[in-house]
Amino acid sequence: MADRAREILHRVFGYDDFRGLQAEIVAQVAKGGDALVLMPTGAGKSLCYQVPSLLREGTGVVVSPLIALMQDQVDALRELGVRAAFLNSTLGAREAREVERQLVAGELDLLYVAPERLVTDRCLDLLDRSRIALFAIDEAHCVSQWGHDFRPEYLQLAVLHERFAHVPRIALTATADAMTRDEIVDRLSLHDARRFVSSFDRPNIRYRIVEKTEPRRQLLEFIEGAHAGEAGIVYCASRAKVDETADWLAAHGVPALAYHAGMDTASRAAHQARFLREDGLVMVATIAFGMGIDKPDVRFVAHLDMPRSVEGYYQETGRAGRDGLPAEAWMAYGLADVVQQRRFIEQSEGNEAHKRVSSGKLDAMLGLAETIECRRVRLLAYFGEASGPCGNCDNCLEPPEAWDATEPARKLLSCIWRIREASGFGFGSQHVIAVLRGQDNPKVQQFGHDRLSTFGIGAGLGEQEWRAVLRQLIAQGLVVVDHERHQVLALAPESRALLRGERTLQMRRPRTSARARAGKRARGSAGSGAGARISAGRGGPGAADGDSRLDPAAEALFERLREWRRAVASERQLPPYVIFHDATLREIAQQRPGSLDALAGVSGVGQRKLEAWGQAIIDLIAAPGS
Structure with a gap:
């Protein structure tokens, strides 16, 4: 089975070997066992259910909380030659019936379903009539009422254990402390599941927290100083602040879009589609935006308001640098944040136990913001992981005065x-x-x-x-x-x-400067954390440690490859990263393969993509000026 799994990994996804715990997880689920997987964003969680779905007979059913992203996930799999589809409210009756027919007929490898649809009698009856390879419950922390993103419909997913006891289940999340893990196991009846907890460290992300003085001006200086022309996400606590900040950034030359629940559905969908499909856009949003975002080249995540918990902060900052290339997590934090978060807890409708838990989570977040020690050490310690100073956070690079x-x-x-x-x-x-x-x-x-x-x-x-x-x-x-x-x-x-x-x-001691210090791009070898791990983004295990900088000739070729990718993606109405991730294009630019066989050795180039795009890339490399 291990050989078959690696063959699928290489042929379909273009990677030579698994990394971290992926191989063990794949083996556990492929042989019919349950699993609880905690793995940071960008570490390849999706492969942990995609490969077993292709190994086992039947269709892998993926429970995903955001229907807006299912289309892109399915598009990406289809580009790899995987028979994938989704069932959600965006489909018309005729389209939904065709997907249902394909499922019953065994013509699908993977099916994505929203949780509220999966637990309906119609969908459960449909699954009864189908051959199911496995159930994958993505963003499993949504089941926890103590967590940062509780979704009531997730509580009903225990029905999968009751009704399909013979089908293996894998629950996956990037964020869960010990209490949340126990709650996931209890609420989803995963008591016999093997737990896989990988390192929570994202060494390619530089963490920086600044005293809030002129937050918008500080944000602008941060973007212009370190991430001009790059994709990023800015989180704000209120809808009004989202709109005001997006307008303000746009007025100052930063291409910014707003996203929050108060917008009409069409506008939200249009803004999300632009962010996923265009380069260099900044999305200003409430936490309603982001879960499951597959965009690998988000170079920064900024917070203009402090999150309520370390889990929320980790989940949101983890949307930066999914491709393994250097990225930054920046936050402006001040007195008003403390007052506001305390007020939220005091005025919440939760009982005293819930308020105590919320206060404890806030205290941990405040501790991260106020610490004079390494941010990464404090962050990882919250999830029970010991580490040493990273050399790649603001406190390591510019030690504060105690x-x-x-x-x-x-x-x-x-x-x-x-x-x-x-x-x-x-x-x-x-x-x-x-x-x-x-x-x-x-x-x-x-x-x-x-x-x-x-x-x-x-x-x-x-x-x-x-x-x-x-x-x-x-x-x-x-x-x-x-x-x-x-x-x-x-x-x-x-x-x-x-x-x-x-x-x-x-x-x-507060910084003496009233203006923000723009973060320097996390490059090179600034300590153990800065040796950026260059991977192929979500699910990309074919990684190589090293410096992400390119020489001038390779940088020029990389930009031409991105232009080619942009044109192809536009023609096919797909996000550019579905064609190839930046990390794969960088490796191509560095290696300059001269044949299809050489190109096949690049991480992220699977058989289907080699057949579809291989010759075009070889021709582009060989063109005059390349």
Whole structure:
């Protein structure tokens, strides 16, 4: 079976061998066993069910949560010669009946189905009449009510175990902590499944978190400084902010599109199609966008608002650099993020247990944002993985200065208390910091706060530093924000220990520059994390470690190959990466194969693509000027 699996891998997908845990997973499912697979985005999860589907008799049924992406997934498989189809609400009655006929007749290798459709009586009866090779439940974290992307319809998927006990099931996700893994197993009845947990590390991604000062200006400087003309995703917390940011970027020369649930279906679909099929677009979106995105050449993911959990952050940033080439995860983070996320939890309709879990997840996210240690070490530790400093995050490349903020924190706490005592009510952060810094403005004078003992005791620190101290105090639960009273500040009982000198507060000192530092492109060998693993994107195991830079001649050939690919994709109305990934074109540009046999040795060139495009590529390489 192992030899057959490798033969399929090479002939269909164009890769010489599996990587990581792929071979073990394929063997487990192909022989009829269940599996729970945790594997980072871009590490080749899809091959773990695609290859067994081609090995086993019958059709592999893939449960996928986003119908908008099924068409592209099926198109990509058909280009490889795989008999694939989908069943969802976008099909007309006649088209759906034809797919159903093909399934029952055994004419499909893979069928993608939305979860809400799969659990209908009609679809289950259809599966009863068909030969099913396996069930693959993609984005399995959606089953977890503690997770960041809970989908109620996933809870009904336990019916697969009850009704098709003899059919192997494989549940896959890129994001799940230990508690979420246990919940997936319990809710999907995967108690006998073998668990495969690969490294969560994405060494090609550089993580960078900056203090939020002028977020849009900082974002623009980041894009222009490091990723001009490249594809990226910008996440915002609200629909209004998405629209405003997309318009603002477009007005400043960045081709940007908006995507959120408040848009009409046609506009959303059109924007998503453009993002997938065109080069160099920036999608500004809420978290409604992104799950299952197959676009491999997203060079950056930026957050203008802090995610609610490390799982959410990891899932969203993982949409960058799926091709294994250098990419960046950038986030602007400030006091308002802490206040906003705490408010979301306080005002949520969940019970106390749910709020406690949510608070714990937020604390972990705050810890990642505030840490003075390696970001990657902190991120991987959340998922239970030990590691060393990566040399490829902002804290490794530009080590932040740690300082003892105990005394400033005590001053701030005292100022909040004195103001409330003098006025009988509290004030917001801007007023408290103004009093601390001794700013004798009309509001301070109006309430007589210029006569308080804490007036001016913090003049030695700037506003940005005081906001950082306050952010840390709120993050640690020492200061609370009363959202019912215009976000005024109050002391939490836990603050007493700090006021009494029974505990200390260590934190990172804010950058002195008010402007963002644009991230340098993650190239070369800047530490262990920067040796970018050049793979063929989602499902591409044929990888080679090394520097992704090309010499001038190879770079010119690479651009001509991209132009050729763009023309072919446009003619066939397909996303360019369905023809070939950037990583494959880069390898072709480096090796300059002179024959079809030589081209067949390039990672990502399978038999079907060699027959369809091989001679055109050989001719392009041999053309004058190449």
